[in-house]
Amino acid sequence: MLDYRFLRSIHLLAGAGSAAFLLMYGFSAMQMAHSSWFPTSATVRERQIQLKPRLADARQIARELMQRGVVRGEIQQAATAPARLAVRVARPGTIHDIRYDAASGIVTVRTSATGFMGMLNRLHHTAGLYHGYALLNAWGWAVAMVSVALLVLGVSGVWMWWLRRQERAIGLVLLGANLGFSITVLALIRSAGP
Amino acid sequence: MTSLIRRLHIYAGLLSFSHLIIYGVAGLAATAQSQLERPKVPRSVRYAPFTPPPSATDKQVAAQVYRTLRLPLARPVPDWFLRRTADNDLLLDFYNMNGIWRVVVLEKENRLRIEEIRNSLALFLEDVHAATPADKEAPAPVRAWALWNEFALWCLIGFCVSGLYLWLAARPRFYGAYAVCAAGAAAFILLYEAIR
Numbered sequence: 001m002l003d004y005r006f007l008r009s010i011h012l013l014a015g016a017g018s019a020a021f022l023l024m025y026g027f028s029a030m031q032m033a034h035s036s037w038f039p040t041s042a043t044v045r046e047r048q049i050q051l052k053p054r055l056a057d058a059r060q061i062a063r064e065l066m067q068r069g070v071v072r073g074e075i076q077q078a079a080t081a082p083a084r085l086a087v088r089v090a091r092p093g094t095i096h097d098i099r100y101d102a103a104s105g106i107v108t109v110r111t112s113a114t115g116f117m118g119m120l121n122r123l124h125h126t127a128g129l130y131h132g133y134a135l136l137n138a139w140g141w142a143v144a145m146v147s148v149a150l151l152v153l154g155v156s157g158v159w160m161w162w163l164r165r166q167e168r169a170i171g172l173v174l175l176g177a178n179l180g181f182s183i184t185v186l187a188l189i190r191s192a193g194p
Numbered sequence: 195m196t197s198l199i200r201r202l203h204i205y206a207g208l209l210s211f212s213h214l215i216i217y218g219v220a221g222l223a224a225t226a227q228s229q230l231e232r233p234k235v236p237r238s239v240r241y242a243p244f245t246p247p248p249s250a251t252d253k254q255v256a257a258q259v260y261r262t263l264r265l266p267l268a269r270p271v272p273d274w275f276l277r278r279t280a281d282n283d284l285l286l287d288f289y290n291m292n293g294i295w296r297v298v299v300l301e302k303e304n305r306l307r308i309e310e311i312r313n314s315l316a317l318f319l320e321d322v323h324a325a326t327p328a329d330k331e332a333p334a335p336v337r338a339w340a341l342w343n344e345f346a347l348w349c350l351i352g353f354c355v356s357g358l359y360l361w362l363a364a365r366p367r368f369y370g371a372y373a374v375c376a377a378g379a380a381a382f383i384l385l386y387e388a389i390r
Contacts (some may be wrong), residue, residue, distance in 0.1 A: 008365075009368070010362055011324070012365065012368065012371050013370065013371055013374050015361075016361065016371045016372075016374045016378065017352050017356045017374040017375065017377065017378040018377035018378055019357070019358070019375060019378060020378050020379040020381075020382035020383070021378065021380070021382055022350060022353075022354055023215075023351065023354050024382065025350070026347060026351040026354065029347050029350075030327070030347060030351070032324075032326055032328070033326035033327060033328050033344055034328065035328070051345075075297060077286065091389055092389055093389070093390060094390070097388070098278070098385075110374045118387070119390060123389070127221065127225055127227070128224055128225060128226075128227050128228075128229075128230070129225060129226035130227070130228050130229055130230075131195065135385065135388050135389050136389070138376075138385060139385050139389065140225055142381060142382075142385060143221050143224065143225055144221065144222060144225040146221060147217075147218045147219075147220075147221025147222045147225065148222070149218075150214055150215075150217055150218035150221065150276075151215060151218035151219070153214065153353075154207075154211055154214040154215045154218065155251075157204070157207045157211075158207070158208070158211060161204050161207070164204075167201070167204060169373050170205070171204065171205070171208050171386070173207055174208040174209045175208040175209075175211060177209065178208060178209050178210065178211050178212050178213075178342075179211070179212055181217075181338075181342060182212035182213070182339075183212075184338045185335050185338055186322065186339070186344075188335045189267065189290075189291055189292070189322070189336060190291075190292060190318060192266035192267045192290065192292060192335075193265075193266060193292060193295075193310065193312075194237075194265075194290075194291045194292055194294065194297050194310035194311060194312050
């Protein structure tokens with residue numbers, strides 16, 4: 001049986017390690033729930049770069065711009081038309097829309113960047129380890145670790161409460177209310193189909 | 195004071211326990227996804243008779259399909275989401291947290307093709323964790339869930355603050371926690387700055 005002191009250390013370490021991320025999730029979720037409290041705006045700038053004319057590969061253009069340090073991120077959309085190529089390179093908070101004129105070789109890069117809350121919002125939506133941009137995969141690992149920490153916090157918290165005998169009666173009511181509500185409502189939603 | 199905060203921390207934790215577990219599972223489910231696009235394989239297909247009015251617009255047909263089928267927890271398809279299949283039939287996706295009812299209006303056959311695309315449990319929990327009361331037109335069970343979700347969200351922020359207080363008040367010499375806290379904050383700041 002794990003003793004209270006050990007569980008308290010685990011709980012504290014999981015909370016301390018993930019606090020910065022949990023605050024980010026908390027505030028960005030608050031921003032999504034109450035968007036009027038946190039007005040977000042984006043700054044847009046446009047610039048032109050000269051590349052070789054008659055390139056035919058949108059991804060190649062994106063890579064060329066990445067190598068020159070003009071854009072950073074993941075290639076999210078690429079469209080190839082005979083005379084004009086378009087590609088989108090994005091990372092949380094920043095979107096580069098790139099248009100290439102094949103005849104002149106001129107690339108127009110339109111960059112839209114959000115502020116702090118917009119950035120938190122996009123980070124909240126970023127997860128997974130499948131990205132073509134290494135930093136997003138690093139973030140994905142962080143999300144996985146914070147998710148595990150959250151599970152550890154929940155389980156160790158309930159376990160510690162159970163070991164504190166003086167809180168059991170009221171605790172059982174509160175936990176029962178939460179579980180009863182959650183199971184009932186989620187079962188109702190899940191059984192609605194499809 | 196410490197005793198009161200500890201009690202509030204415990205009570206709020208018990209009142210939001212299942213939500214915190216769902217947030218954790220949702221994060222792991224998002225980590226396990228191999229791409230942003232979700233699988234859209236129908237688990238069943240059925241047909242229902244339907245004849246659209248000859249002079250109706252796509253928007254009016256979509257509204258009539260919505261009224262005819264009365265799909266649970268689904269809402270009308272927005273105008274900007276009306277699409278057509280390769281055969282030029284009207285395609286309507288009715289979303290809810292469980293997945294999609296994909297309805298194709300087969301006008302020549304006077305019937306609807308209804309595909310049921312069901313989210314896995316992990317994807318369901320991923321959608322459930324994102325419900326907010328900002329969606330004022332959500333069906334009653336989803337709205338009820340969203341309201342408790344909002345409470346859990348406030349609790350999450352409160353746990354960070356009260357947890358910090360309890361740590362410093364009760365175990366100020368637990369130096370390992372300082373190191374772990376600094377490592378977590380540094381990882382967040384470094385990733386934030388590098389990605390920005």
